[in-house]
Amino acid sequence: MRKVIGVGETVLDIIFKNEEPLSAVPGGSVYNGIISLGRAGIPAMFVSEVGNDRIGKKTIDFLEKNGVDATNVNMFPDSKSPISLAFLDDNNDADYIFYKDHPHDRLDYVCPDIQRDDIVMIGSYYSINPVIRPQVSTVLMQARNAGAIIYYDVNYRPSHANEVLKLTSNILDNFGYADIVRGSKDDFMVMYGMDTPDKVYNSEISFYCKKFIYTNGARPVELRAEKGFRKSYPIMSESTVSTIGAGDNFNAGVVYGLIRYGITREVIEAGLSEQLWDKVIECAMEFSANCCSSIKNYIDEEFGNKMKAWLLCSE
Numbered sequence: 001m002r003k004v005i006g007v008g009e010t011v012l013d014i015i016f017k018n019e020e021p022l023s024a025v026p027g028g029s030v031y032n033g034i035i036s037l038g039r040a041g042i043p044a045m046f047v048s049e050v051g052n053d054r055i056g057k058k059t060i061d062f063l064e065k066n067g068v069d070a071t072n073v074n075m076f077p078d079s080k081s082p083i084s085l086a087f088l089d090d091n092n093d094a095d096y097i098f099y100k101d102h103p104h105d106r107l108d109y110v111c112p113d114i115q116r117d118d119i120v121m122i123g124s125y126y127s128i129n130p131v132i133r134p135q136v137s138t139v140l141m142q143a144r145n146a147g148a149i150i151y152y153d154v155n156y157r158p159s160h161a162n163e164v165l166k167l168t169s170n171i172l173d174n175f176g177y178a179d180i181v182r183g184s185k186d187d188f189m190v191m192y193g194m195d196t197p198d199k200v201y202n203s204e205i206s207f208y209c210k211k212f213i214y215t216n217g218a219r220p221v222e223l224r225a226e227k228g229f230r231k232s233y234p235i236m237s238e239s240t241v242s243t244i245g246a247g248d249n250f251n252a253g254v255v256y257g258l259i260r261y262g263i264t265r266e267v268i269e270a271g272l273s274e275q276l277w278d279k280v281i282e283c284a285m286e287f288s289a290n291c292c293s294s295i296k297n298y299i300d301e302e303f304g305n306k307m308k309a310w311l312l313c314s315e
Helices: 029-039 054-065 133-146 158-177 185-192 197-205 246-260 265-270 274-292 301-314
Strands: 004-007 011-017 020-027 044-051 073-076 083-088 094-099 119-123 149-153 180-184 212-216 219-224 230-233
Touching: 004 029, 004 133, 011 054, 020 029, 020 054, 029 044, 029 054, 029 119, 029 246, 029 274, 029 301, 044 054, 054 073, 119 133, 119 246, 133 149, 133 158, 149 158, 149 246, 158 185, 180 185, 180 246, 185 197, 185 212, 197 212, 197 219, 212 246, 219 274, 230 274, 246 274, 246 301, 274 301
Parallel strands: 004 044, 004 119, 011 083, 044 073, 119 149, 149 180, 180 212
Antiparallel strands: 011 020, 083 094, 212 219, 219 230
């Protein structure tokens, strides 16, 4: 079976409600999606780094427990693992405070074996961080040369608003490598001051990548693709316990859908039919809705087993 390679940061998410801690779970933008894909039966591996502490050990153990290859997650002896405090408001949306005590980023790894039709997931500041950009670029170049599919989640946080100009070349580089770009209204308001999918797609994305997914909280998902294809998808109505990991699991659902429905490099290049897009976006919404129904950052194991069974049926 095709595999997924995720490249991203790791962090311990400590989640608060009414100023009281509810849980502490390993997290990170791409990390959350990779855990969900592992639970859904997709062969997956993760490229990252952790601190030499109990949090780092737990982060690696959790990957392995969920069927994810953690061979390329490096533990550096003189660093501590990052921590995120997530405060849920009355709508169960999160406001974040990040703490990081790495002496410097390194991303020391052996470039994983990437085959045609595998999927590489990148996203957030980690994918554009100038310090580790050469290593990330190496993975992307290898993926492109191998004929893999590259999925880029922009996930640009307000804490980096003053760095947009400095990071623009890396962002555009990611757009150019990517076969599918997803971003939220919040991302593009911070980056470009643009608040509609058409403005973003036409002025910033379409020249580099033709397949674009735009999300905006509880509002419909907007899809733009080659040949003028456009479609809106209403969000599934579900009770929300926490929105932490909602976008990360949307990404995981897209990637799961690409594999479940046999969407290969050849199909990507030819362009997906409306029917295929409908199926992929449905998977994305199901993954996201399941994640939002709990305080965890990933799909639950029962839902994962269901997705795993569907995957086996489709082979």
